[in-house]
Amino acid sequence: MDLLANLATTFAAQIQSPALAFLLGGMLVAAMGSRLEIPDAIYKFVVFMLLMRIGLEAGMEIKEAELASILLPVLAAALIGCAIVLVGRVTLPLLPGVKMEDGIATAGLFGAVSASTLAAALVVLEAEGVAFEAWVPALYPFMDIPALILAIVLAGVHRQRSENGDRGETGYREIIADSLRGSAISALLLGIVLGLLTHPESVFDSFYDPLFRGLLSILMLVLGIEAWSRLSELSGVAHWYAIYALVAPLLHGLLAFGLGYLLHVATGFSPGGVILLAVIAASNSDISGPPTLRAGIPGANPSAYIGASTAIGTPIAIGVGIPLYLTLAQLVFGI
């Protein structure tokens, strides 16, 4: 009963946190048919700012971190990304009305990572005073890219088996290059490099860090509006996508939490790091993943995977996932 009581308290607190409040606010205005619109350019800039800030901090921290202590979490991140895709590949097509290619693409998107969910979790951890290694957010691409690649490869194998199919011959290198060049990961990597090789402390302290929370609220509003307007797309596909999108993020996060706990015991990985690993596992890509999958798995119906991820998966990961893993960590680690 303690768990439920704790969970209820954390939820009650989190629902009033700016991140979730703006997300719900965005959904509300969209549901009311409001024409409130955040210009595209601002949205893109906000994503850049958040990832640059995350990257800079990670880069500055990696300078002092022991490489050996980073290696295991990196492996864990890649392992989780691939495991999510494999589990989705096996379970989703068993559900009635789910086509194999659509199922694989959906699993790929849920294995990939959302920068906005990650940023929302960072703000929550900061507010709660939970410490974590600042390089943990840099695990993002190590989960994101393997998940997308694995999904595209699995879909390619399926396509070749089912048809004479010589199409879908996308090479691994192309997919990796394409993912690395995407705006989200480019910004993150640039931030890491600048943090690692230069001394960006003055701009970090005066600009990127103070603006982070405010800009995140705008991003959450945009995602809320987008989530609501994508909901209609789900009506055209099997309702199992919606159910998967409700359940999968939480299970993925719990899997990562378990693995993170093992790392904590074995290497002293921080409880905050465990929470973040769970959050990035629970998150699903909303910006960079969809075009990569559309190009890599052309036969899959984007309404299925984008509807599931943007309309349901992201709000669940932020609204339920983050408070859930936070509560769990408070119980397990006594923080």
Add this chain to the structure above:
Amino acid sequence: MTYRAKKVSIVTEKLNEREIERIVESAGATGYTVFEGSGKGSHGVKSRRQLVNAFRLVKIEVIVRDRETAEAIAEQVADTYFGDYAGIVYIDDVEVLRREKF
């Protein structure tokens, strides 16, 4: 003085823009114009408001001198992309000035 020419219009997902431009150029066209937009068809509504840029629509217009080139471009684009992606392609008769430009 005007000259007869053919205009190929390709409307498709922005995702394919670069590859289609390559097809157009390798078919021998000297240039093209790209417009971004939105619309509705058998693949549903493609809105300008959606977050993911790559799913918006583009219209690529190419003017070439002869019907053979126009058809070659149209067919190659349709064969390569329109099985899986949203798209239409059509050919118009147009009249151009400065024939040497095409």
